[in-house]
Every structure is written in structure tokens, then in C-alpha cells.
Amino acid sequence: MQNSLPHSWLDWLVFNKVKRVLGGRLRYALSGGSSISRETQKLLSNESSGVIAVQSPETFCLQRTGAVVPNMDIKLVSVPEAEYYACNGVGEIWVRGPAVALGYLCPENVCKPVCATTADGWYRTGDIARWHADGQFEVIDRIKNIQKLANGEYVAIEKLEAVYKTSIYAANVCVDVQPDQRQPMAVTVVQLGESLGFSPDSKIHDLCNDPRIQEHIFSSLLEAAAAHGFLRTETVFGCIIDPDSWTPENGLLTAAAKLHRARIRQRLARQIDAAYLLHKPSV
Template structure:
């Protein structure tokens, strides 16, 4: 994969040979004729984008909201990169507005700020809800997304944060919850994760739905008798081992000291739209998750 990334990055021949010899079985597992994959439902880790793109087929990404008719940014397959969401569609305008509290300014290098979108694709307001409309849409028609973005050197948009998921911790610094979750998901132990931070605590913790196979393997490696997932998640020794493994994934992913989780809660059930922990679009229902595990969160913080 590293060799293919290098060849494609420098426009050198040879990637097709790797596809035919090294990656053929992976391609065949998806039918063998897959030409392109698309992600637009939510954030996805760069490592996942790279793996799918180099081993199977190019994965392009897009960005938009219901209020903008899904318009925001879209990747051109001929300008593919795993690091951005692509160029701005012709039907909308996008600008970045300063968010001083967290140090995001349009004068930064690269330019950063809250993403505002305007154009024919953008809604005029929420149905019979003037209060929400005034809070989200300016008088001259700009929709304030709440997402923090930046423009790369090619003018392509990249999401770096979300205002409502920026939490100021005890030391006065902001941490980006979704960024942490995206990084920690690189751990094979994690099937799903919800990071949580409090203003009176120095570091975040994580509520994790563990991947059963890797969790049982880790338990066996540490002398913990293999058992059901429901039993393993309550084993204090295993919790400590998992915490260290997830912390390592965060450090390997480039997270700073204040972004490394200080505690972990292992969930004993899968999160689905049916049990209320995910939206139909597979996004976290944070309030529901935090309410469900409020006692475990206190324990993880040592309260």
C-alpha cells in the first residue's frame, strides 16, 4: 500500500501491477468491478479512506447538510486526495467565518473558521420555526453550519471541528470531540466510540462499543478467561488493558497530551438506531449515550 501510494503520488507507473498481483483478492471480494466508492454520511478516518482507495477502489467524499440540499463540497475523482472533501459546487458559495474562542481565523495558514454556505440550494428557513431560522440563517441568506473547516492549498474544503463538539477543559484549552473519535477508531478494539469531556476535568474519557473478536483475543493474551462480551466489558483488569491500547492508538494518531483519554467505559450492547443510540444516518445520539452510562462515566473520572 505504501508503494502504491508513492507511485500514484509521483505519477509513476506500476500501480496496475500491484492491483493485479497484491490486491486482486480484495477487489474480487467486492465483485471485481467496483470503480468508485463514495462517503458522505459522516466523518471517516484517513487510514480507512486510504485502505479502501489503495487496496480496492478510489473512495471520494462529499459534504453537505439537509439545509443545503446536500451541497457543500464534492471531490473530483481526477483530483483525489484522502485529506479533503473536495471543491465547492457551482450552486453555492462557501466562506469561513472567524471563531476566536478556539483560535480559528480566516487569516490563519491555512484559512480556518466556521463554514457558512449561501446559494439557491440553501433553505430559506425552518418550517414554522422563526426562532431556529434566525439562529441558523443570516438576514442576507448565509446558513451557519456549525462546522469548522479550512481550505487547503488547492482551495478544497476540509472539516476540522464542529462548534458544538468543541469542549473547553479544566486547563482552558479546547478539544475537538469528533476529531478524537475519528483518530481512536483506528484501534481494532473499537466498533464504535463516543468521547466525552467536562469543563471541570483536564482530559476526556471514551465510551466504547468494543469489537468482540479483538476484545476476546486481548483478554486471552492477558490471562483473562475468554467469556461473553457482556462479562468481559465489566472486567476491571481488561478495562485497564483496553484503556492503554486505545491511548496508544491516540498517541500513534498524533493526538496531543490533553486529547489522550484518561478513562474508558466499555458498553455491553451495540449502538443502533433501533435502541436509540444512533440516528438513522448512523450518527451518535450523544445525550442518550451519556445518560445511559452516566454512572460509569463518573467512575471512569474517579468520582
């Protein structure tokens, strides 16, 4: 889209393979529920629909929402507890207009009102965005993913997890933040193999308890943090390795494949609490 190039050859060369993997009848793939990463958008992006904002090929820009459609109102509202202020061009996105649903359709065919809608029709999206001079938004966070550390700094845990998962050894990462700590820590599901110098026949539980493996994986997380310019408050001080995968079947992921944080922490509470006790944060 950015270079206005035809995509029919990509359909044949690349996307047909993806379609076959997913049953052969895939026509569209949408990213929703949270902001898409810059890397994914740069590789694979097509503006096909938009009810609040839409990008055109002439105004294409990575990580932007596009221009607001004429029949929709949109504004930023301050979130003081997270130090996001609309006067600085950063805040929660509120939208109003015909694209906002009236509510949820219940089994009794009764429309249940959307609780996030104000009395005057504004829908609180829960998305934190930055307003740019060209009139477009950049979604940078979710309100529910902002957590506070002991030094008063706020961290966006989903942003951290997305970066830490770029480690070649991380199959999944859950960042844990505690209000009495100055740094977060990571709980990691690893994908181990011969790249670490171990036989593929090695037992996963034994590998995860090996101090050499633990140090190697922790170092890879620190490298990811450094590569993305993380501050000290965004850099994990340690990691707990879970030898078992997280899946919807074992209850550690939701049906939408999102982390079930409370259950992950409950499952590994002893190891996590022990790691915090050993960690002595410097002032």
C-alpha cells in the same frame, strides 16, 4: 483516481462483493454528514458529483474539497469561542448560491425556511475548515463537536472517537468531556475474543468487569492516541466498558447510526461520575 488507473477490474474483483452483501443492486456509495477519514478516502474514492466544490483527476488531493464551482460563493467565518479565526485561514464554512436549498419540504407541501441561512443568503454549514494556498478547503471539524476542558483547551470529540475506534478491541467509542476536567474519558463498547486469551464462550459481562480486560483495552486506546500524536488534552485518562452493543433499537444510536451521547451518558452515569471522582488531574 490519484494515479489515473482504470477501475473496471476493481468493480469486478472488489465492489461486486460489496454489492452482493447489500442486495446486489448498489450503484453508488456516498460519504456525507461529516468529513471522510483520510484512510477511507485513500482506499476508496471517486468524485461523481459536487454542488459547491469538486475535484478533478488533475488536481486530486486527499482530504480536500476541490475547487469551488463558479456559481457559488464561499467564505470562512471566525468562531471565536473555539479559537478558530478566519484571518488565520481557519473558520466555519459559509456558502451562498443556487445550490443552497430554499428550505425543507413539509408534509403540507410548504417550504420551511432553513434556519441556518442568513438574511443575505449565506448558509452556515457548521463545518470548520482550513483554507489552503491552492484555493481548496480541508474540513477539520464540526462546531457542535467542539467542547471545552477546564484548562481552556478545546477538543474535537468526533476526531478523538474516530482515532480511538481504530483499537482492535473497540466496537464503538463515545468520548465524554466535562468542563471541570482537564482530560476526556472514553466509554467503549468492546469486541472481545480469543485474541485476549479468553474463551469465546466467556460471558461478556464477566469479561468487561475483569480488571485485566479493562487495563488491556485502556492500553490499546492509549496506543491509538500515541500513534496519532494526540496531546495530553486529547488523551483519555480512563475508559468505561459497556458490555451491551449500541443500536438504534435500544436508543443509544440514532437512525443514522450516530451516537446518542445524552442517552449513553445517562445509561452509564454512575460509572462515569465515579471515574471522574477517582481521577485527580494534575495541574
